[in-house]
Ligand SMILES: Nc1ncnc2c1ncn2[C@@H]1O[C@H](COP(=O)(O)OP(=O)(O)OP(=O)(O)O)[C@@H](O)[C@H]1O
């Protein structure tokens with residue numbers, strides 16, 4: 001067999017090869033710059049806070065100075081108290097999120113693949129999504145009491161909604177043209193699902209998973225505010241009741257940072273899963 | 286040995302917005318085993334639709350399409366198709382896109398890998414096996430699709446404007462490769478094109494379709510031995526006759542044939 005080797009192609013190949021390391025270096029620098037840029041505003045806010053504290057713009061009971069919040073943070077870490085609250089909260093999120101994910105992904109795939117199921121279930125799910133998560137608390141309190149079951153259920157509901165909606169949309173958006181290719185090569189239904197539907201819908205499904213986790217985390221704090229004697233949300237309520245504003249602030253900071261870390265982790269996985277989408281210059285295309 | 290493809294009284298009507306759009310009406314065609322049939326016709330005259338029906342992707346039509354008397358009920362590995370668009374899977378490399386075609390082929394893993402490599406080389410993309418579709422040009426993507434169509438050596442090969450996005454040299458090379466494989470393996474081939482020169486160079490028969498509704502308007506036998514010379518006088522004459530026919534048809538349907546590219550040697554027909 002003869003091989004086409006024209007000049008333009010060899011040139012194109014050269015460009016294709018040499019580009020990789022250069023863009024990687026450029027991408028790395030840009031990553032650092034982006035990361036630093038994200039710190040500027042929080043640092044300015046911290047500075048303002050420090051200035052405000054040293055000039056006594058607000059009474060200490062309302063806005064405790066940064067070093068005081070830092071000190072209580074250190075104390076609570078040393079005593080192991082903070083870690084205990086974090087553990088409890090994380091456990092609830094993991095359980096609720098896992099439950100919501102299993103139901104959300106399964107249901108999303110089912111209604112995405114079956115128009116009949118979709119006709120029956122989609123209106124209900126849309127209506128379901130309109131109820132704010134905490135709106136479920138009164139009803140579920142009667143059914144489940146105010147123990148762990150309630151918290152896990154609320155978190156599961158919060159995580160479930162973006163996952164079912166995104167999974168359904170992703171499965172429906174799989175290009176018909178690609179499914180036809182699979183049919184021409186006699187792919188079984190199972191092969192079509194694993195080789196076409198699943199990879200084509202992964203990006204959108206993953207967006208749903210990220211939203212699901214964010215929603216789960218928010219719902220956790222909400223439900224802990226209402227009914228709990230442990231966890232980060234409880235720390236907020238307790239701090240307010242005792243008028244320990246340093247504790248309120250540190251609980252908020254911990255919630256924010258943990259939420260950010262989880263989302264960041266998922267975003268990294270997302271990028272890895274869809275490397276094929278990253279354009280030749282490292283830009284998501 | 287390939288089967289005889291028999292198309293009888295095929296009518297296909299689409300509905301767009303509740304309105305019936307006849308895409309094909311009364312198409313009768315018999316393609317002998319090993320024959321190379323080329324199809325010409327204005328945009329929208331139902332060429333792609335006809336290929337889809339033969340591929341078995343759409344079975345809701347009037348009339349019958351059969352192979353040795355057996356009605357086509359769905360796709361088969363014996364019938365390969367190269368679509369008008371490359372339709373590559375964006376999450377797979379070029380090599381793995383070609384390998385898609387062999388997923389259900391009765392071959393050992395090593396044989397599959399070799400077949401994929403050979404066919405990437407055939408379309409001049411050996412060094413791009415690991416490139417993703419977004420890293421390929423339009424013509425390169427189309428060549429990957431051609432490799433995917435050829436790799437499992439179907440008995441009937443359907444090609445929808447496979448060389449449309451290619452430069453003249455690559456196109457000529459791939460035409461010759463396709464012809465060689467088609468002759469070696471006696472693959473029954475139906476190739477849709479807008480290029481009259483390509484149609485007469487490759488085809489044992491050229492059919493010209495007319496639009497609204499899509500039908501076979503003329504059939505030209507190209508009775509020349511292979512290998513053929515592109516500059517053969519008889520090919521040039523056939524080409525002129527077919528161009529005339531195309532012009533007549535476009536005159537009848539009262540619209541310019543702006544989408545018909547004309548070979549560089551030919552005087553461009555005045556556009557209506
Ligand atoms: N899925 C569809 N739904 C509705 N109408 C369709 C569909 N596919 C094709 N058609 C109609 O059928 C007719 C023929 O289309 P087809 O794609 O077969 O044309 P073609 O000859 O391949 O044109 P081109 O040379 O531009 O590729 C057109 O009028 C088109 O509008």
Ligand SMILES: [Mg+2]
Pocket residue numbers: 332333334369445
């Ligand atoms: Mg077409």
